[in-house]
Each structure stands twice: as structure tokens, then as C-alpha cells.
Amino acid sequence: MNFDFNEDQRALADTVQRFIARDYGFEKRRAIRDAEPGWSREVWQGLADLGVLALNIDEDYGGLGYGPQETGLVMGAFGAGLLLEPYLAGAVIAPALIRRVASANFQEEWLPNIATGESIVVLAHADARRELVTEIGGNLSGRKAVVAHGGCADLLLVSARTARGEMGLFAVISGAEGVQLRDYQTLDGQRAADLVLSNAPAMRLDAGTHDATLEAIDAALDIGLAALCAEAVGIMDATIAATTDYLKTRQQFGQPIGRFQALQHRMADMLLHLEQARSMSYLAAMHCTEKNQAARQRTLSAAKVTIGQACRFIAQNAVQLHGGMGMTDELILSHWFKRLTAIEMTFGDTDFHLQRFAAHLSQASRAA
Amino acid sequence: MDLNFSPEESAFRTEVRNFVSEKLPAHIRDKVMNGVHLNRDDHILWQRTLHQRDWGGPGWPREFGGPGWTPTEQYIFEEECAAAGAPRLISFGLKMIAPVLMAFGTPAQQARFLPRIMAGEEWWCQGYSEPGAGSDLASVKTRAVRVNSTEGDHYIVNGQKTWTTLGQYADWIFCLVRTDPAAKKQSGISFLLIDMKSPGVTVRPIITLDGAHEVNEVWLEEVRVPAANLIGEENKGWTYAKFLLGHERTNIAGIGIAKRELARLKRIAEAEGRLADALFAARVAQVEIDLMALEITNLRVLSAERAKQAPGPEASILKIKGTEIQQAIAELMMQAVGPYALPFGQQDVGPDYAANLGAGYCNLRKLSIFGGSNEIQKNIISQMILGL
Numbered sequence: 001m002n003f004d005f006n007e008d009q010r011a012l013a014d015t016v017q018r019f020i021a022r023d024y025g026f027e028k029r030r031a032i033r034d035a036e037p038g039w040s041r042e043v044w045q046g047l048a049d050l051g052v053l054a055l056n057i058d059e060d061y062g063g064l065g066y067g068p069q070e071t072g073l074v075m076g077a078f079g080a081g082l083l084l085e086p087y088l089a090g091a092v093i094a095p096a097l098i099r100r101v102a103s104a105n106f107q108e109e110w111l112p113n114i115a116t117g118e119s120i121v122v123l124a125h126a127d128a129r130r131e132l133v134t135e136i137g138g139n140l141s142g143r144k145a146v147v148a149h150g151g152c153a154d155l156l157l158v159s160a161r162t163a164r165g166e167m168g169l170f171a172v173i174s175g176a177e178g179v180q181l182r183d184y185q186t187l188d189g190q191r192a193a194d195l196v197l198s199n200a201p202a203m204r205l206d207a208g209t210h211d212a213t214l215e216a217i218d219a220a221l222d223i224g225l226a227a228l229c230a231e232a233v234g235i236m237d238a239t240i241a242a243t244t245d246y247l248k249t250r251q252q253f254g255q256p257i258g259r260f261q262a263l264q265h266r267m268a269d270m271l272l273h274l275e276q277a278r279s280m281s282y283l284a285a286m287h288c289t290e291k292n293q294a295a296r297q298r299t300l301s302a303a304k305v306t307i308g309q310a311c312r313f314i315a316q317n318a319v320q321l322h323g324g325m326g327m328t329d330e331l332i333l334s335h336w337f338k339r340l341t342a343i344e345m346t347f348g349d350t351d352f353h354l355q356r357f358a359a360h361l362s363q364a365s366r367a368a
Numbered sequence: 369m370d371l372n373f374s375p376e377e378s379a380f381r382t383e384v385r386n387f388v389s390e391k392l393p394a395h396i397r398d399k400v401m402n403g404v405h406l407n408r409d410d411h412i413l414w415q416r417t418l419h420q421r422d423w424g425g426p427g428w429p430r431e432f433g434g435p436g437w438t439p440t441e442q443y444i445f446e447e448e449c450a451a452a453g454a455p456r457l458i459s460f461g462l463k464m465i466a467p468v469l470m471a472f473g474t475p476a477q478q479a480r481f482l483p484r485i486m487a488g489e490e491w492w493c494q495g496y497s498e499p500g501a502g503s504d505l506a507s508v509k510t511r512a513v514r515v516n517s518t519e520g521d522h523y524i525v526n527g528q529k530t531w532t533t534l535g536q537y538a539d540w541i542f543c544l545v546r547t548d549p550a551a552k553k554q555s556g557i558s559f560l561l562i563d564m565k566s567p568g569v570t571v572r573p574i575i576t577l578d579g580a581h582e583v584n585e586v587w588l589e590e591v592r593v594p595a596a597n598l599i600g601e602e603n604k605g606w607t608y609a610k611f612l613l614g615h616e617r618t619n620i621a622g623i624g625i626a627k628r629e630l631a632r633l634k635r636i637a638e639a640e641g642r643l644a645d646a647l648f649a650a651r652v653a654q655v656e657i658d659l660m661a662l663e664i665t666n667l668r669v670l671s672a673e674r675a676k677q678a679p680g681p682e683a684s685i686l687k688i689k690g691t692e693i694q695q696a697i698a699e700l701m702m703q704a705v706g707p708y709a710l711p712f713g714q715q716d717v718g719p720d721y722a723a724n725l726g727a728g729y730c731n732l733r734k735l736s737i738f739g740g741s742n743e744i745q746k747n748i749i750s751q752m753i754l755g756l
Binding site for chain 1: 369370371372373374377440634638643644646649650652653654656657658660661662664665667668671672682685688689743745746747749750751753754755756
């Protein structure tokens with residue numbers, strides 16, 4: 001057993017942290033967020049030049065062939081810097097899904113372009129709002145709500161019901177006729193879009209059955225979930241460090257407010273949440289590629305519960321301990337707060353995952 | 369990063385598992401599995417069984433007759449013992465006074481005391497807390513006055529110790545005593561080993577809310593203690609006391625015990641049909657998830673600890689979360705059986721597994737109080753880790 005990162009991994013983390021420190025300061029991010037299209041092609045190219053867009057792509061397709069641990073390190077650094085660009089959607093989930101479902105030709109065509117930053121591909125699957133897309137005669141019609149980074153995608157991977165009532169995965173060129181994307185900012189400053197398809201031309205990607213296709217989508221989203229957990233830990237690390245500093249410098253009643261035990265104990269509670277979250281993010285990285293879906297989901301649900309609860313607790317209390325300053329748009333703290341809030345609600349919130357984990361309980365106790 | 373145990377560690381786990389399954393007497397196992405208090409003989413029998421296998425001092429280095437296990441191996445050992453329903457090790461001798469003797473004791477003290485601890489021949493208890501010295505331990509008042517005489521130098525000790533766990537079984541007590549009342553709080557304290565059979569030592573039971581006799585008051589009246597029983601230097605006792613508290617915190621998370629009790633909770637909840645209740649199932653799920661996370665956190669601390677002697681302030685994280693989890697499990701077990709948690713001291717009402725759940729819940733409220741209350745642990749975290 002060993003919890004240390006190797007030399008390559010530490011170098012990768014350093015590179016990304018340096019990039020954020022040098023090229024992605026908080027004011028620069030603010031300017032990117034406030035101008036159209038709400039993300040920066042130049043930054044994206046910078047990430048491509050660093051090689052991080054190629055991280056999750058096999059070497060056969062121009063990638064680096066790294067895994068969830070390296071992705072986690074990168075996501076942690078992006079978390080603290082509050083990256084607006086579609087890294088999780090475009091460079092983690094999309095390649096994982098394409099590798100699992102698409103033909104060799106399709107992989108050949110798209111993966112190298114994802115690695116170089118030339119093409120952005122995102123998955124449009126989320127059906128929390130129960131919006132449906134159906135396929136008739138090779139074309140798609142219907143809606144998808146709040147597709148993360150849908151607006152910047154060159155290609156959308158759309159899950160849809162086929163004429164036979166099965167789940168299929170289709171590739172849709174975002175500029176094609178019958179494709180409408182209504183793009184907007186989300187709470188955390190990132191972008192999302194509502195997708196409306198009206199008899200839009202599409203290419204069936206999966207050769208699989210209903211179950212195999214759904215399983216492939218779940219598998220790709222689970223890799224995304226592990227990456228999201230690592231991002232959350234990166235933000236929570238930064239949030240706790242900033243709040244600790246604030247408690248050491250802010251003076252009231254003639255002393256730093258960090259001398260007050262009520263605040264010290266709140267900080268201790270925040271640290272407990274953080275360390276438990278960090279542990280589960282390691283576990284999630286380790287298990288997110290496991291083939292056995294039930295075992296994988298059990299671990300990832302446990303991770304998302306731990307991390308979701310930590311996100312809420314740390315975000316809320318960091319603002320609380322900063323007092324009025326915590327409420328301002330001026331400090332990065334409130335932006336971390338909003339991203340942590342969004343993360344808790346992404347890929348299933350705490351209640352969803354707690355229930356999913358609980359559903360395994362009685363089976364497990366009968367087996368034991 | 370690799371979260372798997374090494375092949376050697378896995379082989380060691382199997383070895384421990386086989387040993388415990390072969391050697392643990394069924395009557396002891398049944399008590400542990402059903403939350404029944406163990407008596408002195410149960411503990412001693414198990415300690416002697418371990419000693420016969422040369423595992424009597426699981427955390428001890430080879431030079432003192434221990435197996436020289438790594439922190440990870442100690443963790444595996446305790447986890448397997450707990451899972452199989454073995455008694456937990458009585459820490460006062462093995463994990464508290466023994467490391468102090470090894471680090472600060474004279475060769476004569478080491479030779480006199482250590483082998484008997486390992487062999488289960490002498491039972492130790494802890495004389496730290498006093499009525500006026502709980503979390504603020506350095507304010508102990510028990511007085512020891514040195515007397516130089518021709519029949520040998522000795523101390524005369526007067527005072528009262530309290531919350532002395534299993535003191536009714538003890539042969540020896542290690543005590544913090546005040547030898548210099550004029551000195552500043554921490555600097556006038558010494559560390560003395562006292563024979564419980566000495567004239568003037570009186571043990572009075574304290575009955576706790578669960579009806580159990582687990583803790584005691586120990587009164588010391590004109591007790592004569594040979595000066596040879598002083599640890600280290602006079603008035604340096606606080607240093608040894610803190611060293612001991614550091615070692616007390618090894619395996620403080622209690623992962624193995626919590627896993628065993630969680631399995632018991634699930635069996636009871638299943639038998640009672642409570643897992644079909646979504647809210648109850650979610651509560652069980654929450655505690656299981658917290659335990660999964662704590663297990664990894666514990667392994668992280670162990671892995672960082674390899675190079676060091678005693679756990680650092682991170683042990684406070686383990687203490688808080690570990691005790692919260694064990695308390696939550698006890699609470700849910702009680703809740704699972706509903707009204708059958710209420711009969712008290714009556715073994716033949718309701719299902720067998722319900723008999724001790726109410727008392728067990730009450731008893732485990734101690735976990736967040738002893739060994740440094742969880743509030744003290746939060747002070748340690750905020751000061752030592754966060755630097756506030």
C-alpha cells in the first residue's frame with residue numbers, strides 16, 4: 001500500500017499548477033467568463049500544448065494513455081483555478097465514451113483531434129429532466145436539458161431511443177440542420193446549453209445492445225465522476241487554506257478571530273470533511289475503471305456522498321467564517337462556493353447516491 | 369499510488385485469521401459478537417493465548433520480545449482479531465505503560481514489568497484523571513513526597529484518581545503525581561508506578577448509566593512507593609505522560625471493531641425488516657460510507673507513520689470520526705429493535721440480539737469523552753494541523 005504519487009505524476013501536477021498560476025489568474029478568468037463565448041479557445045490551445053487534452057486518449061490515437069490518478073491530479077489543479085473550459089466534458093468523458101462504443105474508424109477520425117484541441121466533443125445524455133430524444137429513420141428529434149458545455153461542442157454524442165425502443169448513442173454535428181443549441185452560463189460561471197433536435201441528421205455510434213450502450217455511458221460517466229471528485233478536493237483544499245489564512249489575519253475584539261474556539265472547531269470539522277473526501281476521491285480513482293458495474297457504482301456512490309456532503313459543509317462554512325467578505329463577488333471564495341455547489345448537484349446529488357448505495361444494503365447483508 | 373495490501377501483508381492477514389479462528393474460545397467469541405461485557409479471565413485467557421504464539425506484544429519491537437510488526441501489520445492484526453470476535457487488547461499495559469518503560473524505564477524496570485505484561489501475568493490501569501483534572505490533565509493534585517530513609521528511598525502518596533477503567537482487575541497503576549507543588553503546572557509532575565496491593569490503596573466502583581462496573585475511583589492514602597518505581601526523572605513526568613498519550617492513539621480509529629459492529633447492525637436490521645424502510649436504510653448507508661472513507665484515511669495515516677514512532681495530530685481525525693461511527697452504529701442497532709431496546713437487565717424478553725442494545729448504546733457514549741474528548745481533539749486539529 002502506498003499513497004504517494006510517482007515522479008511523473010508529480011511533474012504533471014506541477015506543470016498544471018504552474019499553468020494555472022501563470023496563465024489563469026482569477027482576474028483573467030473573470031474576463032473570460034464575462035465575455036462571449038464564456039470560455040477561451042486560447043486557453044484550450046494552451047492546455048493542448050501542455051499535453052493534458054491528450055491525457056485520457058490512447059497512444060494509438062495520438063494520446064498519452066494515462067488514467068484516473070493523473071486525471072485526478074490535473075482536475076485538482078483546475079478546481080483550485082476554477083477552469084471554465086470544458087475539460088471534464090471534452091477531455092475526460094467524451095474520449096472515455098468514444099473508446100468504449102465507437103468504431104475504429106470513428107476513433108481514428110476524432111480522438112487525435114480531441115488530443116490536439118482541434119475538436120471538442122461532449123456527451124448529451126443527462127435526463128434528470130426526463131427529456132427524451134428519439135430516432136426515426138436515422139434522424140433525431142427531441143430535447144436535452146442543461147448539457148454541460150454543449151454550446152462549444154463541434155460534435156455532440158446524443159443518447160436516444162431508437163425506433164425499436166432501445167437506447168442508442170448517436171453522433172450529431174452541432175452545426176447541422178435541425179440542431180439548435182441555446183447556450184447560457186451556469187451558477188458556477190461555466191457554460192451549458194439546452195439542445196433541441198428537429199429531425200437532425202445523426203450517425204449511430206454504438207453497435208451494442210440497449211444494455212451494453214447504457215453500460216458504456218455509465219462507465220464513461222463514472223470516470224467523469226471520479227475526476228469530478230478530484231476537482232472538488234482541489235477546490236476544498238484551496239478553500240480551507242484561504243479560510244485558515246483569513247482566520248489568522250482578520251482581527252476582532254483585539255485578536256485574530258482564529259483564536260475563538262467556536263471558529264477553531266468549525267475549521268476542524270471542515271478538515272474532517274476534507275480528509276474523508278480526499279480518501280474517497282483516491283478510492284474513486286482506483287475503482288472507476290472497474291468492470292463489475294454493481295461494485296463500481298457502490299464505491300462511486302459512496303465517494304459522491306462523502307464528497308457531496310463535504311462540498312456543502314466546507315463551502316457554506318467557508319463563506320460563514322469569512323463573514324460579509326464571503327458574500328462578495330470580489331473574492332475567489334464565493335466562486336469556489338458556487339462551483340462546489342454545482343459539483344454536489346452534478347452526476348446525481350448526495351440523496352441520489354445515498355439511496356443508490358442503500359439499495360445495495362439488503363442484498364449485501366443477505367449475501368454475507 | 370496503490371491501495372492494495374502487498375502479497376506479504378495479505379499472507380500475514382491469512383495467518384492471523386487462521387490463528388484466531390483456531391484458537392479463540394467460542395464462549396469468548398459469542399460474548400464479543402453479542403456485545404456482552406468480558407470478565408478478567410476472558411481477557412487474560414486471550415492474552416496468554418497470544419503470548420504462546422509470541423504475539424503477546426503486537427506493537428512491540430523485537431528487542432523487547434515483540435514481533436516487530438510494522439504499523440500496517442499491527443492494523444491488520446487488530447482488524448482480523450476484531451472481525452473474528454476476539455477481545456480487544458487491554459491497552460493500559462500493552463500500549464500505554466509498555467512504550468513508556470521501553471523509552472524511559474531503567475533496565476531493571478523493563479526486566480521487572482515488560483515480560484509480565486506480555487504474558488498476561490500482571491494487569492495495569494491508568495492513574496491519570498482526577499476529580500479536578502480531566503481535559504486539563506496537568507492540574508493533577510495527587511501529592512507524592514520523597515522520603516530518604518535507611519530502609520530505602522520512597523514516596524508517600526496521597527490523593528484520588530478517577531475513571532480508572534477496569535481498575536478492579538489491576539495489579540499495578542501508573543500515576544501522574546505532583547512532586548513539586550511550587551513549580552508551574554506541567555513542570556512539577558512525576559510518573560510513578562504503584563502496586564495496587566500497597567496498604568492505603570482503595571478501589572471504589574463507579575456504576576455507569578448502563579449499569580456496568582467498568583470504571584472506578586482509586587483512593588491513595590499514605591501509600592508508600594519505592595523510589596525505584598519512579599519513571600525517568602522527578603518532575604519530568606509530563607514529558608512521559610504526553611509520550612504515552614501519543615501511543616495510546618495507535619489504532620484509535622477502531623476500524624475493525626466498527627466493521628464487526630456494522631455487520632451486526634445489518635444482521636439485526638435485516639432480521640427486523642428495517643432495511644425496507646428507506647430512511648433507516650439511508651442512515652445505515654451513511655454510516656457504512658463514513659466507515660469506508662475512514663478506513664482509507666486510517667491507511668493514509670498509517671502509511672505516513674511508517675517512519676515515525678507515534679501517530680501525529682492526524683490521529684485526532686481518526687479518533688473523532690472513529691468514535692462518531694461506533695456511536696452511530698450503536699444508536700442504529702438500538703433503534704432497529706424498537707421497544708425491545710427498552711427492557712433493562714432482563715435477558716429473556718424479545719429477540720436474543722436485542723438484549724444488550726439499549727445498554728450498549730448508553731455505554732458507548734463514553735467513546736467521545738475518553739482518551740481526550742472529541743472537543744479536545746478538535747483543539748488539537750485546529751492548533752497542530754491548521755495552526756490557528
